[in-house]
Amino acid sequence: MLQPTILNATLALAVMLGLITGLAWLIRRLGLIALLDRAGTPRRIAGRVSLALDKGRRLSIVEVEGWRFAVLTGGRSDQLLMLEAPARKGSV
Secondary structure: OOOHHHHHHHHHHHHHHHHHHHHHHHHHHHOOHHHHOOOOOOOOEEEEEEEEOOOOOEEEEEEEOOEEEEEEEOOOOOEEEEEEOOOOOOOO
16 A cells, blocks of 8 residues: 555645646636736737748847847857847937
């Protein structure tokens, strides 16, 4: 027969996993995930496009707070190139 400490630990683990699974299902079912996603706020980092150049290298365009960057990864060294700066307030 199993010792009481192993049985208690197994039962506690099963209860915790059941609670986590049940809460995740409830959050999805009630649509509360949109509240956790900070709906309505702009994203600070966004991947715009990604292209595989060859077997090991990839070119990605990334936008960070209005700044756009080209990111080349997978070669001997990764490269970062600023494409355009955000428009300043009050500039023409």
